[in-house]
Amino acid sequence: MGKRLLEVEDLSVTFRTDRGIVRAVDSVSLHVDEGETLAIVGESGSGKSVTALSILGLIGDADSGRIERGRISFEGQDLIQQNDAVLRRIRGNRIAMIFQEPMSSLNPVLTIGKQVAEPIRLHQGASRAEAYEQAAELLKKVAIPDAAERLNDFPHQFSGGMRQRVMIAMALACRPKLIIADEPTTALDVTVQAQILSLLKELTREANSALILITHDLGVVARYADRVTVMYAGRIVETASARELYANPRHPYTQGLMESIPGLATEVGARLITIEGQPPDLANLPRGCAFSPRCKYSQDVCLQKPPTLETISQDHERACYGYE
Amino acid sequence: MQAYIIRRLLALLPTLILVSLIVFFCQRLIPGDVIDLMLSQNDLATDQDRAVIEAALGFDQPMYIQYFSWIGDVVQGDLGDSLWQNTPVTQQLAETMPITFELGLLALIVALTVAIPIGIYSAVRQDTAGDYIARSFSLLMLAIPGFWLGTLVMVFPSVWWRWSPELEYVPFFEDPLQNLSLMIVPAILLGLSMSAVTMRMTRTMMLEVMRQDYVRTARAKGLSEVAVILRHALRNGLIPVVTLIGLQVPLLIGGAVIMERIFVVPGMGLLLLEAISQRDYPVVSGVFVVVGFGVLLINLAVDLSYGWLDPKVRHQ
Ligand SMILES: Nc1ncnc2c1ncn2[C@@H]1O[C@H](COP(=O)(O)OP(=O)(O)OP(=O)(O)O)[C@@H](O)[C@H]1O
Ligand SMILES: [Mg+2]
Numbered sequence: 313m314g315k316r317l318l319e320v321e322d323l324s325v326t327f328r329t330d331r332g333i334v335r336a337v338d339s340v341s342l343h344v345d346e347g348e349t350l351a352i353v354g355e356s357g358s359g360k361s362v363t364a365l366s367i368l369g370l371i372g373d374a375d376s377g378r379i380e381r382g383r384i385s386f387e388g389q390d391l392i393q394q395n396d397a398v399l400r401r402i403r404g405n406r407i408a409m410i411f412q413e414p415m416s417s418l419n420p421v422l423t424i425g426k427q428v429a430e431p432i433r434l435h436q437g438a439s440r441a442e443a444y445e446q447a448a449e450l451l452k453k454v455a456i457p458d459a460a461e462r463l464n465d466f467p468h469q470f471s472g473g474m475r476q477r478v479m480i481a482m483a484l485a486c487r488p489k490l491i492i493a494d495e496p497t498t499a500l501d502v503t504v505q506a507q508i509l510s511l512l513k514e515l516t517r518e519a520n521s522a523l524i525l526i527t528h529d530l531g532v533v534a535r536y537a538d539r540v541t542v543m544y545a546g547r548i549v550e551t552a553s554a555r556e557l558y559a560n561p562r563h564p565y566t567q568g569l570m571e572s573i574p575g576l577a578t579e580v581g582a583r584l585i586t587i588e589g590q591p592p593d594l595a596n597l598p599r600g601c602a603f604s605p606r607c608k609y610s611q612d613v614c615l616q617k618p619p620t621l622e623t624i625s626q627d628h629e630r631a632c633y634g635y636e
Numbered sequence: 637m638q639a640y641i642i643r644r645l646l647a648l649l650p651t652l653i654l655v656s657l658i659v660f661f662c663q664r665l666i667p668g669d670v671i672d673l674m675l676s677q678n679d680l681a682t683d684q685d686r687a688v689i690e691a692a693l694g695f696d697q698p699m700y701i702q703y704f705s706w707i708g709d710v711v712q713g714d715l716g717d718s719l720w721q722n723t724p725v726t727q728q729l730a731e732t733m734p735i736t737f738e739l740g741l742l743a744l745i746v747a748l749t750v751a752i753p754i755g756i757y758s759a760v761r762q763d764t765a766g767d768y769i770a771r772s773f774s775l776l777m778l779a780i781p782g783f784w785l786g787t788l789v790m791v792f793p794s795v796w797w798r799w800s801p802e803l804e805y806v807p808f809f810e811d812p813l814q815n816l817s818l819m820i821v822p823a824i825l826l827g828l829s830m831s832a833v834t835m836r837m838t839r840t841m842m843l844e845v846m847r848q849d850y851v852r853t854a855r856a857k858g859l860s861e862v863a864v865i866l867r868h869a870l871r872n873g874l875i876p877v878v879t880l881i882g883l884q885v886p887l888l889i890g891g892a893v894i895m896e897r898i899f900v901v902p903g904m905g906l907l908l909l910e911a912i913s914q915r916d917y918p919v920v921s922g923v924f925v926v927v928g929f930g931v932l933l934i935n936l937a938v939d940l941s942y943g944w945l946d947p948k949v950r951h952q
Binding site: 368400409419421431 | 846847848849850851852853854855856857858859860861867868871872945946947948951
């Protein structure tokens, strides 16, 4: 593996809501090396998107969010300390993001060409003509038929899968070192999901970019990720290399996830079947381990305070008081 | 596109016919008629005099015949003659319409230059002091009737500083500055009252649009906040605002009538008020026909502008 590219340490993010302060991300630490693919897995509301947006410095712009504490170091600089001008030079340029909703993530009144060319013009100072030429190349790369002719089309003239290809083209535009794909295929037909993921994987490898792949889908993880981080209620419960995690899941929640997938690792598109019990309510978390109400191994110690992430073997960490 | 426009124009016909009916018959319901007025002004009072005038003006015919003969002329572009001045109504309109149009246009410019930037500001700085001030200002503008504000502007500065607004009308092309110095005060008053609703709408729409996923995408590209707002959010936010502006045009015309009266601007509004008080039916009808037609055309233009603003509509 390559050099350390991104290092998130002890990140906590809170939101002001009607029901009080909610800590959507709590003491999260993770890292990504150059060229590697890290998957972040967890059920809805576990804080995956908030983690991703924090890395881009997009928390607090249009919401009530606040980074409470933590350090996000990317290529050696701490992003949390940087002012907005510095962050803007990184966004879309060194770190690009692909969002979950291809239908609404493209601007409906601007042409595809304009939208794909925009980061090229912005970050590389390319002229309009150059940027459009590169945009056409990028669209060809993501296998959009008649790419050059479609530059003047608008998003509504593309299907969901095609729009997600456009989003990928846009993310690749400035050859970023890190691409964050936030559930890039959840909104798509099962048949196109695999195509899009393969394309994404192939192109990131080709550009030697690292990838953070956020997903609900453990099947996807087995195929595309080098390492996996599992989140529950804003915290990381387990991190391991993909192979290790499948062979030897050590957190009861991860085990539950594994068991609920039929034909593990073969079936792309198999979705999480929720584990027995209610998903946690962030505004009203138990004092101890957030998973304890659903955990069959729960003991007294689990109700006192949340367990911290501890290394249990090389490349394998979990946050659990242990049940062996 | 051309076929579409022609179809839309044809669809205006029923509305126009309805307008002409309402205008023609309603004004005859105003108590007191023009013959009485004419007789009293000329000290004539015999039944014979009345019959002569009635016959001369065609008022001895049944109403529906009068309507058909009038509408027949209107279709040919002849709106009849003023009952008092004997000049063609079309000529009077040609003199007054550009003035009202200028007033309306100036008011619209004032309204938009006030409403859109403040609306954007108010949305971007939601719930800050600036937002509250902007919103209070717009509430105030909604609540204060234009005629009251107009009267204040006429009265108080002249009492306090012996300054009063220009009242001598000069055509724009004769002396633009002199012309604007008369028009600007009523245009600002009219524009401000129109800006209230437009500002609120701009604010609401911008708040809505700024939450959209594509705005987040724009931020994730590394665009500055100004570029995000102006390039990505504003055009989406303005689509409904344009409709609202179209809907406000009749209000604008209504407001212009009052402002013309207060500031003695010799436009269509003043012409209309005078014509009503003199029961000058052809002039009243003429003004309404032109205004009705104008409003319908503007609304058509607004609909067509969607195609330009919203590519989804363009491709349908
Ligand atoms: N803008 C916001 N305002 C208030 N609370 C928020 C906001 N965004 C996120 N949250 C809170 O953070 C929690 C985690 O949200 P996040 O979007 O990160 O979940 P996720 O893991 O991405 O889920 P999903 O799989 O549904 O996308 C949410 O349950 C919510 O309570
Ligand atoms: Mg999410």
